[in-house]
Amino acid sequence: MICYGxxxxxxxxxxxxxxxxxxxxQGWLYAHTGKGKLAFLQVRDGSGIAQCVVFKxxxxxxxxEAAQHLSQESSLIITGVVKADKRAPGIPGGYELxxxxxxxIQKAEDYPITPKEHGVEFLIDNRHxxxxxxxxxxxxxVRATVMRAIRAWLDQHGYIEMSTPVLTPSxxxxxxxxxxxxxxxxxxxxxQTGQLYNEANIFAFNKVYCFGPTFRAEKSKxxxxxxxxWMVEPExxxxxxxxxxxxxxxxxxxxxxxxxxxxxxxxxxxxRDPNLLTHxxxxxxxxxxxxxxxxxxxxxxATEDPEQKQLLDMTWGMDFGAPHEAALTRLYDKPIxxxxxxxxxxxxxxxxxxxxxxxxKSADLLAPEGYGEIIGGSERxxxxxxxxxxxxxxxxxxxxxxxxxxxxxYGSVPHSGFGMGVERTVAWICGIEHVRExxxxxxxLNRLYP
RNA sequence: UCCUCGAUAGCUCAAUGGUAGAGCAACCGGCUGUUAACCGGUAGGUUACUGGUUCGAGUCCAGUUCGAGGAGCCA
Numbered sequence: 001m002i003c004y005g006x007x008x009x010x011x012x013x014x015x016x017x018x019x020x021x022x023x024x025x026q027g028w029l030y031a032h033t034g035k036g037k038l039a040f041l042q043v044r045d046g047s048g049i050a051q052c053v054v055f056k057x058x059x060x061x062x063x064x065e066a067a068q069h070l071s072q073e074s075s076l077i078i079t080g081v082v083k084a085d086k087r088a089p090g091i092p093g094g095y096e097l098x099x100x101x102x103x104x105i106q107k108a109e110d111y112p113i114t115p116k117e118h119g120v121e122f123l124i125d126n127r128h129x130x131x132x133x134x135x136x137x138x139x140x141x142v143r144a145t146v147m148r149a150i151r152a153w154l155d156q157h158g159y160i161e162m163s164t165p166v167l168t169p170s171x172x173x174x175x176x177x178x179x180x181x182x183x184x185x186x187x188x189x190x191x192q193t194g195q196l197y198n199e200a201n202i203f204a205f206n207k208v209y210c211f212g213p214t215f216r217a218e219k220s221k222x223x224x225x226x227x228x229x230w231m232v233e234p235e236x237x238x239x240x241x242x243x244x245x246x247x248x249x250x251x252x253x254x255x256x257x258x259x260x261x262x263x264x265x266x267x268x269x270x271x272r273d274p275n276l277l278t279h280x281x282x283x284x285x286x287x288x289x290x291x292x293x294x295x296x297x298x299x300x301x302a303t304e305d306p307e308q309k310q311l312l313d314m315t316w317g318m319d320f321g322a323p324h325e326a327a328l329t330r331l332y333d334k335p336i337x338x339x340x341x342x343x344x345x346x347x348x349x350x351x352x353x354x355x356x357x358x359x360x361k362s363a364d365l366l367a368p369e370g371y372g373e374i375i376g377g378s379e380r381x382x383x384x385x386x387x388x389x390x391x392x393x394x395x396x397x398x399x400x401x402x403x404x405x406x407x408x409x410y411g412s413v414p415h416s417g418f419g420m421g422v423e424r425t426v427a428w429i430c431g432i433e434h435v436r437e438x439x440x441x442x443x444x445l446n447r448l449y450p
Numbered sequence: 451u452c453c454u455c456g457a458u459a460g461c462u463c464a465a466u467g468g469u470a471g472a473g474c475a476a477c478c479g480g481c482u483g484u485u486a487a488c489c490g491g492u493a494g495g496u497u498a499c500u501g502g503u504u505c506g507a508g509u510c511c512a513g514u515u516c517g518a519g520g521a522g523c524c525a
Contacts, residue, residue, distance in 0.1 A: 056482080
Protein backbone atom coordinates (compact mmCIF):
# COMPACT_ATOMS: atom_id res chain seq x y z
CA MET A 1 0.00 0.00 0.00
CA ILE A 2 1.44 3.37 -0.98
CA CYS A 3 0.25 6.23 1.19
CA TYR A 4 0.91 9.37 -0.76
CA GLY A 5 -0.13 12.55 0.97
CA UNK A 6 0.91 11.33 4.36
CA UNK A 7 -2.52 11.05 5.99
CA UNK A 8 -2.13 7.32 6.54
CA UNK A 9 1.41 7.52 7.83
CA UNK A 10 2.58 7.90 11.42
CA UNK A 11 5.02 10.71 12.18
CA UNK A 12 8.25 9.79 13.94
CA UNK A 13 7.79 12.40 16.67
CA UNK A 14 4.53 10.60 17.62
CA UNK A 15 5.97 7.06 17.81
CA UNK A 16 5.85 7.05 21.62
CA UNK A 17 2.03 7.11 21.40
CA UNK A 18 1.95 3.93 19.31
CA UNK A 19 3.97 1.39 21.29
CA UNK A 20 2.88 -2.12 20.39
CA UNK A 21 0.98 -0.97 17.31
CA UNK A 22 1.82 -1.62 13.69
CA UNK A 23 2.49 1.68 11.95
CA UNK A 24 3.70 2.91 8.58
CA UNK A 25 6.40 5.56 8.20
CA GLN A 26 7.18 7.54 5.06
CA GLY A 27 10.64 8.97 4.84
CA TRP A 28 14.23 8.78 3.75
CA LEU A 29 17.16 6.68 4.84
CA TYR A 30 19.43 8.88 6.96
CA ALA A 31 22.05 6.31 7.87
CA HIS A 32 22.36 2.58 8.03
CA THR A 33 24.49 -0.15 9.41
CA GLY A 34 24.17 -3.90 9.64
CA LYS A 35 25.20 -6.96 11.56
CA GLY A 36 24.79 -10.17 9.64
CA LYS A 37 21.13 -11.03 10.05
CA LEU A 38 20.22 -7.53 11.26
CA ALA A 39 19.93 -4.28 9.34
CA PHE A 40 19.66 -1.02 11.29
CA LEU A 41 18.03 1.72 9.26
CA GLN A 42 17.83 5.27 10.57
CA VAL A 43 14.87 6.83 8.83
CA ARG A 44 14.02 10.56 8.66
CA ASP A 45 10.52 11.80 7.97
CA GLY A 46 10.89 15.52 8.69
CA SER A 47 9.54 15.24 12.22
CA GLY A 48 12.46 13.22 13.57
CA ILE A 49 14.74 10.26 13.04
CA ALA A 50 13.83 6.72 14.07
CA GLN A 51 15.76 3.49 13.96
CA CYS A 52 14.04 0.72 12.05
CA VAL A 53 15.40 -2.76 12.68
CA VAL A 54 15.11 -5.42 10.00
CA PHE A 55 15.74 -8.97 11.23
CA LYS A 56 16.34 -11.56 8.55
CA UNK A 57 14.00 -14.04 10.21
CA UNK A 58 11.07 -11.58 10.28
CA UNK A 59 10.89 -10.66 6.60
CA UNK A 60 11.12 -12.39 3.24
CA UNK A 61 14.50 -12.73 1.57
CA UNK A 62 13.93 -9.95 -0.96
CA UNK A 63 13.03 -7.44 1.74
CA UNK A 64 16.11 -8.26 3.77
CA GLU A 65 18.28 -8.07 0.68
CA ALA A 66 16.78 -4.64 -0.12
CA ALA A 67 17.29 -3.40 3.46
CA GLN A 68 20.95 -4.43 3.40
CA HIS A 69 21.64 -2.56 0.19
CA LEU A 70 19.59 0.57 0.77
CA SER A 71 21.61 3.67 0.01
CA GLN A 72 21.66 6.87 2.05
CA GLU A 73 18.68 9.20 1.30
CA SER A 74 16.68 6.53 -0.55
CA SER A 75 12.98 7.27 -0.15
CA LEU A 76 10.91 4.54 1.40
CA ILE A 77 7.68 3.45 3.04
CA ILE A 78 8.24 1.15 5.94
CA THR A 79 5.79 -0.76 8.13
CA GLY A 80 6.51 -2.37 11.47
CA VAL A 81 5.73 -2.67 15.16
CA VAL A 82 6.74 0.18 17.51
CA LYS A 83 8.90 -0.87 20.46
CA ALA A 84 10.32 1.15 23.31
CA ASP A 85 14.05 0.48 23.52
CA LYS A 86 16.53 2.62 25.40
CA ARG A 87 19.25 1.63 22.93
CA ALA A 88 17.38 3.12 19.96
CA PRO A 89 19.13 6.21 18.60
CA GLY A 90 17.30 8.99 16.81
CA ILE A 91 15.34 12.15 17.40
CA PRO A 92 13.67 11.96 19.86
CA GLY A 93 15.01 8.39 20.13
CA GLY A 94 14.09 5.65 22.58
CA TYR A 95 11.56 4.04 20.22
CA GLU A 96 12.22 1.87 17.22
CA LEU A 97 10.35 0.00 14.55
CA UNK A 98 10.55 -3.79 14.19
CA UNK A 99 10.19 -3.89 10.43
CA UNK A 100 7.61 -6.15 8.78
CA UNK A 101 7.68 -4.74 5.27
CA UNK A 102 9.66 -2.23 3.31
CA UNK A 103 8.97 -0.48 0.03
CA UNK A 104 11.69 1.50 -1.72
CA ILE A 105 10.20 4.43 -3.64
CA GLN A 106 13.52 5.47 -5.11
CA LYS A 107 17.01 4.18 -4.49
CA ALA A 108 19.25 7.23 -4.16
CA GLU A 109 22.62 7.11 -5.87
CA ASP A 110 25.87 8.39 -4.40
CA TYR A 111 24.47 10.95 -1.95
CA PRO A 112 27.39 13.32 -1.44
CA ILE A 113 26.97 14.25 2.24
CA THR A 114 28.17 11.22 4.15
CA PRO A 115 28.04 10.79 7.92
CA LYS A 116 31.59 12.10 8.22
CA GLU A 117 33.05 15.56 8.55
CA HIS A 118 32.92 17.95 5.62
CA GLY A 119 34.31 21.36 4.86
CA VAL A 120 32.31 24.58 4.78
CA GLU A 121 32.68 25.15 1.05
CA PHE A 122 31.44 21.69 0.17
CA LEU A 123 28.48 21.90 2.54
CA ILE A 124 27.37 25.34 1.42
CA ASP A 125 27.65 24.30 -2.23
CA ASN A 126 25.33 21.45 -1.29
CA ARG A 127 23.00 23.54 0.85
CA HIS A 128 19.97 22.06 -0.93
CA UNK A 129 21.00 18.70 0.57
CA UNK A 130 22.74 19.92 3.73
CA UNK A 131 19.40 21.07 5.19
CA UNK A 132 18.53 17.36 5.55
CA UNK A 133 21.37 16.89 8.05
CA UNK A 134 20.25 16.75 11.65
CA UNK A 135 22.10 19.86 12.90
CA UNK A 136 20.81 22.00 10.05
CA UNK A 137 17.35 20.52 10.47
CA UNK A 138 17.41 21.47 14.16
CA UNK A 139 18.62 25.03 13.53
CA UNK A 140 15.99 25.68 10.87
CA UNK A 141 13.25 24.34 13.11
CA VAL A 142 14.38 26.75 15.83
CA ARG A 143 14.31 29.51 13.21
CA ALA A 144 10.71 28.62 12.41
CA THR A 145 9.85 28.81 16.11
CA VAL A 146 11.57 32.20 16.40
CA MET A 147 9.58 33.52 13.44
CA ARG A 148 6.33 32.18 14.87
CA ALA A 149 7.11 33.64 18.31
CA ILE A 150 7.87 37.03 16.76
CA ARG A 151 4.45 37.19 15.14
CA ALA A 152 2.69 35.68 18.15
CA TRP A 153 4.04 38.24 20.64
CA LEU A 154 3.40 41.21 18.38
CA ASP A 155 -0.08 40.02 17.41
CA GLN A 156 -0.96 39.41 21.07
CA HIS A 157 0.18 42.90 22.01
CA GLY A 158 -1.91 44.87 19.56
CA TYR A 159 0.57 45.29 16.71
CA ILE A 160 -0.66 44.74 13.20
CA GLU A 161 1.55 43.46 10.43
CA MET A 162 1.91 45.94 7.61
CA SER A 163 3.99 45.04 4.58
CA THR A 164 6.52 47.62 3.47
CA PRO A 165 7.90 47.75 -0.07
CA VAL A 166 10.89 45.70 -1.14
CA LEU A 167 11.37 47.84 -4.25
CA THR A 168 12.26 51.34 -3.14
CA PRO A 169 13.07 54.53 -5.04
CA SER A 170 16.52 55.94 -5.54
CA UNK A 171 18.35 58.40 -3.30
CA UNK A 172 17.62 57.80 0.42
CA UNK A 173 20.72 57.20 2.55
CA UNK A 174 23.16 56.81 -0.31
CA UNK A 175 23.22 53.79 -2.60
CA UNK A 176 26.62 52.25 -1.90
CA UNK A 177 25.25 49.31 0.08
CA UNK A 178 21.99 48.89 -1.83
CA UNK A 179 21.27 46.34 -4.53
CA UNK A 180 20.22 48.13 -7.70
CA UNK A 181 17.60 46.63 -9.99
CA UNK A 182 16.22 47.81 -13.31
CA UNK A 183 12.76 49.32 -12.93
CA UNK A 184 11.51 49.85 -16.50
CA UNK A 185 13.36 53.00 -17.62
CA UNK A 186 14.32 53.88 -14.06
CA UNK A 187 16.33 52.32 -11.26
CA UNK A 188 15.02 50.84 -8.04
CA UNK A 189 16.78 49.47 -4.97
CA UNK A 190 16.04 46.48 -2.78
CA UNK A 191 14.92 47.69 0.64
CA GLN A 192 17.36 47.62 3.52
CA THR A 193 14.69 48.71 5.99
CA GLY A 194 10.93 49.24 6.12
CA GLN A 195 11.20 51.69 8.96
CA LEU A 196 10.39 54.93 7.15
CA TYR A 197 7.21 53.38 5.75
CA ASN A 198 6.35 52.03 9.19
CA GLU A 199 6.60 55.57 10.53
CA ALA A 200 3.82 56.43 8.09
CA ASN A 201 1.89 53.32 9.11
CA ILE A 202 1.76 54.15 12.85
CA PHE A 203 -0.28 57.28 12.11
CA ALA A 204 -2.91 55.02 10.60
CA PHE A 205 -2.61 51.96 12.87
CA ASN A 206 -0.71 53.12 16.00
CA LYS A 207 1.34 49.95 16.56
CA VAL A 208 2.68 48.13 13.51
CA TYR A 209 5.43 45.82 12.36
CA CYS A 210 6.88 44.71 9.10
CA PHE A 211 8.57 41.35 8.77
CA GLY A 212 10.38 40.22 5.68
CA PRO A 213 13.64 39.94 3.84
CA THR A 214 15.99 42.89 3.72
CA PHE A 215 19.03 43.45 1.55
CA ARG A 216 22.48 44.89 2.19
CA ALA A 217 25.06 44.99 -0.57
CA GLU A 218 27.87 45.25 1.97
CA LYS A 219 31.14 43.58 1.12
CA SER A 220 31.26 41.95 4.51
CA LYS A 221 32.81 38.53 4.91
CA UNK A 222 32.23 37.66 8.52
CA UNK A 223 30.24 35.15 10.52
CA UNK A 224 27.63 37.80 11.27
CA UNK A 225 26.74 39.00 7.76
CA UNK A 226 24.34 37.94 5.05
CA UNK A 227 23.43 40.04 2.02
CA UNK A 228 19.80 38.93 2.38
CA UNK A 229 18.40 38.47 5.87
CA TRP A 230 15.09 38.62 7.64
CA MET A 231 14.29 41.52 9.91
CA VAL A 232 11.26 42.33 12.00
CA GLU A 233 10.66 46.03 12.56
CA PRO A 234 8.03 47.13 15.07
CA GLU A 235 7.16 50.82 15.25
CA UNK A 236 5.04 52.41 17.99
CA UNK A 237 3.26 55.78 18.25
CA UNK A 238 3.26 57.66 21.58
CA UNK A 239 6.36 55.79 22.69
CA UNK A 240 9.66 57.13 24.01
CA UNK A 241 12.99 55.32 24.26
CA UNK A 242 12.46 54.04 27.84
CA UNK A 243 9.14 52.49 26.87
CA UNK A 244 10.73 51.01 23.76
CA UNK A 245 13.39 49.21 25.81
CA UNK A 246 10.68 47.60 27.95
CA UNK A 247 8.98 46.38 24.79
CA UNK A 248 12.23 44.98 23.43
CA UNK A 249 13.19 43.06 26.56
CA UNK A 250 9.74 41.48 26.85
CA UNK A 251 9.74 40.63 23.15
CA UNK A 252 13.19 39.01 23.14
CA UNK A 253 12.52 37.13 26.38
CA UNK A 254 9.29 35.70 24.99
CA UNK A 255 11.09 34.47 21.87
CA UNK A 256 13.84 32.76 23.89
CA UNK A 257 11.38 31.18 26.33
CA UNK A 258 9.23 29.91 23.47
CA UNK A 259 12.22 28.17 21.88
CA UNK A 260 13.20 26.66 25.24
CA UNK A 261 9.69 25.27 25.60
CA UNK A 262 9.13 24.06 22.05
CA UNK A 263 12.57 23.06 20.81
CA UNK A 264 14.16 21.23 23.72
CA UNK A 265 15.13 18.31 21.48
CA UNK A 266 16.61 20.60 18.82
CA UNK A 267 18.73 22.50 21.36
CA UNK A 268 19.93 19.20 22.85
CA UNK A 269 20.88 17.97 19.39
CA UNK A 270 22.85 21.18 18.85
CA UNK A 271 24.63 20.71 22.16
CA ARG A 272 23.27 24.06 23.33
CA ASP A 273 23.24 24.38 27.11
CA PRO A 274 19.73 25.64 27.99
CA ASN A 275 21.08 27.07 31.24
CA LEU A 276 22.64 29.85 29.18
CA LEU A 277 19.09 30.85 28.12
CA THR A 278 16.65 29.99 30.93
CA HIS A 279 17.32 33.22 32.84
CA UNK A 280 16.67 35.45 29.82
CA UNK A 281 13.86 37.62 31.22
CA UNK A 282 13.26 41.34 31.84
CA UNK A 283 14.90 43.53 32.89
CA UNK A 284 18.02 43.56 30.72
CA UNK A 285 21.00 45.62 31.90
CA UNK A 286 21.17 49.16 30.51
CA UNK A 287 24.47 50.87 29.99
CA UNK A 288 25.13 54.23 28.38
CA UNK A 289 27.52 54.64 25.50
CA UNK A 290 29.68 56.84 27.74
CA UNK A 291 30.01 54.07 30.34
CA UNK A 292 30.51 51.43 27.67
CA UNK A 293 33.45 53.37 26.23
CA UNK A 294 34.97 53.62 29.72
CA UNK A 295 34.49 49.87 30.29
CA UNK A 296 36.07 49.01 26.96
CA UNK A 297 39.06 51.18 27.81
CA UNK A 298 39.41 49.31 31.12
CA UNK A 299 39.26 45.97 29.32
CA UNK A 300 41.85 47.19 26.84
CA UNK A 301 44.17 48.23 29.64
CA ALA A 302 43.70 44.88 31.37
CA THR A 303 44.42 42.63 28.38
CA GLU A 304 47.89 41.20 27.84
CA ASP A 305 47.32 40.16 24.23
CA PRO A 306 48.77 42.90 21.97
CA GLU A 307 46.38 42.01 19.13
CA GLN A 308 43.35 42.34 21.41
CA LYS A 309 44.78 45.56 22.77
CA GLN A 310 44.83 47.01 19.28
CA LEU A 311 41.38 45.70 18.36
CA LEU A 312 39.90 47.21 21.52
CA ASP A 313 41.30 50.65 20.75
CA MET A 314 38.47 53.10 21.42
CA THR A 315 37.86 56.80 21.64
CA TRP A 316 34.62 58.57 22.43
CA GLY A 317 32.71 59.18 19.21
CA MET A 318 33.62 55.93 17.47
CA ASP A 319 30.98 53.36 16.66
CA PHE A 320 31.56 49.91 18.19
CA GLY A 321 33.28 47.28 16.13
CA ALA A 322 32.73 43.57 16.56
CA PRO A 323 35.65 43.18 19.02
CA HIS A 324 34.22 45.94 21.24
CA GLU A 325 30.77 44.36 21.30
CA ALA A 326 32.21 40.92 22.02
CA ALA A 327 34.37 42.14 24.91
CA LEU A 328 31.54 44.18 26.42
CA THR A 329 28.87 41.48 26.25
CA ARG A 330 31.13 38.90 27.89
CA LEU A 331 30.75 40.91 31.10
CA TYR A 332 27.02 40.02 31.28
CA ASP A 333 24.92 36.87 31.08
CA LYS A 334 21.91 38.62 29.54
CA PRO A 335 21.49 40.78 26.47
CA ILE A 336 22.43 44.38 27.27
CA UNK A 337 21.15 47.71 26.03
CA UNK A 338 23.72 50.32 25.08
CA UNK A 339 21.97 53.69 24.94
CA UNK A 340 22.88 57.20 23.89
CA UNK A 341 25.22 56.70 20.95
CA UNK A 342 26.88 59.74 19.37
CA UNK A 343 24.46 61.25 16.86
CA UNK A 344 27.27 61.46 14.31
CA UNK A 345 27.54 57.66 13.95
CA UNK A 346 23.81 57.01 13.89
CA UNK A 347 21.04 57.64 11.37
CA UNK A 348 19.70 61.16 10.80
CA UNK A 349 16.21 60.43 12.15
CA UNK A 350 17.18 59.72 15.76
CA UNK A 351 15.92 62.09 18.48
CA UNK A 352 18.71 63.97 20.28
CA UNK A 353 19.01 63.63 24.05
CA UNK A 354 17.65 66.83 25.66
CA UNK A 355 20.56 69.05 26.76
CA UNK A 356 23.11 66.79 25.02
CA UNK A 357 22.52 67.08 21.28
CA UNK A 358 25.79 65.25 20.49
CA UNK A 359 24.16 61.97 21.59
CA UNK A 360 20.82 60.51 20.55
CA LYS A 361 17.99 58.45 22.01
CA SER A 362 19.21 55.25 20.41
CA ALA A 363 19.68 51.79 21.85
CA ASP A 364 21.46 48.75 20.50
CA LEU A 365 20.67 45.39 22.07
CA LEU A 366 23.78 43.24 22.25
CA ALA A 367 23.37 39.49 22.73
CA PRO A 368 25.58 37.70 25.27
CA GLU A 369 28.50 35.33 24.62
CA GLY A 370 29.98 37.71 22.07
CA TYR A 371 27.12 37.38 19.56
CA GLY A 372 26.82 41.15 19.31
CA GLU A 373 24.09 43.39 18.01
CA ILE A 374 20.74 41.75 17.39
CA ILE A 375 18.57 44.86 17.66
CA GLY A 376 19.03 48.50 16.70
CA GLY A 377 16.35 50.89 17.87
CA SER A 378 15.65 54.51 18.64
CA GLU A 379 13.17 57.21 19.37
CA ARG A 380 12.56 59.11 16.13
CA UNK A 381 12.67 62.83 15.65
CA UNK A 382 9.11 64.15 15.83
CA UNK A 383 9.76 67.84 15.15
CA UNK A 384 9.62 68.67 11.41
CA UNK A 385 12.09 71.56 11.59
CA UNK A 386 14.69 69.53 13.48
CA UNK A 387 14.26 66.64 11.03
CA UNK A 388 14.78 68.96 8.08
CA UNK A 389 17.88 70.41 9.74
CA UNK A 390 19.35 66.94 10.23
CA UNK A 391 18.62 66.02 6.60
CA UNK A 392 20.52 69.14 5.47
CA UNK A 393 23.40 68.47 7.88
CA UNK A 394 23.88 64.98 6.45
CA UNK A 395 23.62 66.28 2.88
CA UNK A 396 20.63 64.09 2.08
CA UNK A 397 18.31 64.94 -0.84
CA UNK A 398 15.39 66.78 0.73
CA UNK A 399 13.04 65.99 -2.16
CA UNK A 400 13.32 62.24 -1.56
CA UNK A 401 12.17 62.74 2.01
CA UNK A 402 9.25 65.04 1.26
CA UNK A 403 6.63 62.51 2.32
CA UNK A 404 8.63 61.49 5.38
CA UNK A 405 8.90 65.07 6.62
CA UNK A 406 5.20 65.58 5.99
CA UNK A 407 4.41 62.91 8.58
CA UNK A 408 5.63 65.42 11.18
CA UNK A 409 3.26 68.14 9.96
CA TYR A 410 -0.01 66.27 10.47
CA GLY A 411 -0.34 65.28 14.10
CA SER A 412 3.27 64.44 14.93
CA VAL A 413 3.83 62.41 18.12
CA PRO A 414 6.85 60.96 19.91
CA HIS A 415 7.41 57.53 18.43
CA SER A 416 9.98 54.78 18.52
CA GLY A 417 10.83 51.54 16.84
CA PHE A 418 13.48 48.90 16.36
CA GLY A 419 14.70 46.26 13.94
CA MET A 420 15.71 42.75 14.97
CA GLY A 421 17.77 40.47 12.74
CA VAL A 422 16.31 36.96 12.67
CA GLU A 423 19.47 35.07 11.68
CA ARG A 424 21.63 36.69 14.35
CA THR A 425 18.97 35.98 16.95
CA VAL A 426 18.71 32.34 15.85
CA ALA A 427 22.52 32.02 15.82
CA TRP A 428 22.66 33.25 19.41
CA ILE A 429 19.82 31.05 20.66
CA CYS A 430 21.28 27.98 18.92
CA GLY A 431 24.85 28.82 19.91
CA ILE A 432 26.16 28.38 16.36
CA GLU A 433 29.27 29.91 14.88
CA HIS A 434 27.96 31.49 11.70
CA VAL A 435 24.69 33.15 10.64
CA ARG A 436 24.77 31.30 7.30
CA GLU A 437 23.47 28.20 9.08
CA UNK A 438 20.50 30.18 10.44
CA UNK A 439 19.10 30.74 6.95
CA UNK A 440 17.74 27.93 4.74
CA UNK A 441 19.46 29.31 1.64
CA UNK A 442 21.88 32.02 2.77
CA UNK A 443 22.95 34.75 0.37
CA UNK A 444 26.52 35.79 1.03
CA LEU A 445 29.15 37.90 -0.61
CA ASN A 446 30.18 35.84 -3.70
CA ARG A 447 27.58 33.20 -3.02
CA LEU A 448 24.25 33.12 -4.83
CA TYR A 449 24.03 29.34 -5.36
CA PRO A 450 22.02 27.25 -4.73
C1' U B 451 38.88 47.58 -0.42
C1' C B 452 42.64 45.68 3.09
C1' C B 453 45.13 41.71 6.26
C1' U B 454 45.92 36.33 7.20
C1' C B 455 45.35 31.32 5.60
C1' G B 456 44.10 27.63 2.05
C1' A B 457 43.10 24.48 -2.85
C1' U B 458 45.88 16.57 -3.61
C1' A B 459 40.47 10.47 -4.91
C1' G B 460 33.12 11.74 -4.18
C1' C B 461 34.42 13.65 1.17
C1' U B 462 38.23 14.63 5.28
C1' C B 463 43.29 14.73 5.10
C1' A B 464 48.82 12.67 4.51
C1' A B 465 53.10 12.67 1.29
C1' U B 466 62.64 15.68 3.30
C1' G B 467 62.60 18.26 -4.38
C1' G B 468 63.01 11.45 -6.06
C1' U B 469 57.22 5.47 -8.03
C1' A B 470 50.43 9.53 -5.54
C1' G B 471 48.86 7.40 0.14
C1' A B 472 45.20 6.53 4.30
C1' G B 473 40.33 6.75 6.54
C1' C B 474 35.28 7.33 5.22
C1' A B 475 31.66 6.92 1.13
C1' A B 476 30.77 3.37 -3.28
C1' C B 477 30.96 -1.97 -4.83
C1' C B 478 31.71 -7.52 -3.25
C1' G B 479 31.94 -10.91 1.05
C1' G B 480 31.45 -12.03 6.76
C1' C B 481 28.84 -11.19 11.56
C1' U B 482 21.45 -11.03 15.80
C1' G B 483 22.05 -4.97 18.84
C1' U B 484 24.63 -1.42 15.60
C1' U B 485 25.06 4.12 17.56
C1' A B 486 30.36 8.07 12.53
C1' A B 487 29.95 -0.34 14.11
C1' C B 488 33.76 -3.83 13.07
C1' C B 489 36.74 -7.48 9.84
C1' G B 490 38.49 -9.00 4.67
C1' G B 491 38.63 -7.61 -0.53
C1' U B 492 37.74 -4.38 -5.25
C1' A B 493 37.66 0.07 -7.79
C1' G B 494 38.77 5.20 -7.58
C1' G B 495 43.98 10.81 -9.51
C1' U B 496 44.88 16.46 -15.54
C1' U B 497 47.70 17.30 -7.18
C1' A B 498 42.72 24.58 -9.03
C1' C B 499 44.88 27.15 -13.63
C1' U B 500 49.17 29.40 -16.45
C1' G B 501 54.20 29.99 -16.70
C1' G B 502 59.21 29.52 -14.48
C1' U B 503 63.62 27.13 -11.67
C1' U B 504 65.51 21.92 -11.74
C1' C B 505 68.21 15.79 -14.30
C1' G B 506 63.49 15.52 -11.66
C1' A B 507 57.97 19.80 -8.89
C1' G B 508 52.01 17.90 -5.21
C1' U B 509 56.38 20.15 -2.83
C1' C B 510 60.39 25.87 -4.66
C1' C B 511 59.26 30.89 -7.40
C1' A B 512 55.75 34.37 -10.10
C1' G B 513 50.96 35.42 -11.76
C1' U B 514 45.67 34.12 -12.06
C1' U B 515 41.09 31.96 -10.29
C1' C B 516 38.19 30.20 -6.41
C1' G B 517 37.34 29.64 -1.19
C1' A B 518 37.77 30.41 4.35
C1' G B 519 38.60 33.64 8.71
C1' G B 520 39.02 38.67 10.19
C1' A B 521 38.86 44.36 9.64
C1' G B 522 35.82 48.38 7.99
C1' C B 523 30.18 48.84 7.57
C1' C B 524 26.01 46.93 9.62
C1' A B 525 20.85 43.43 11.97
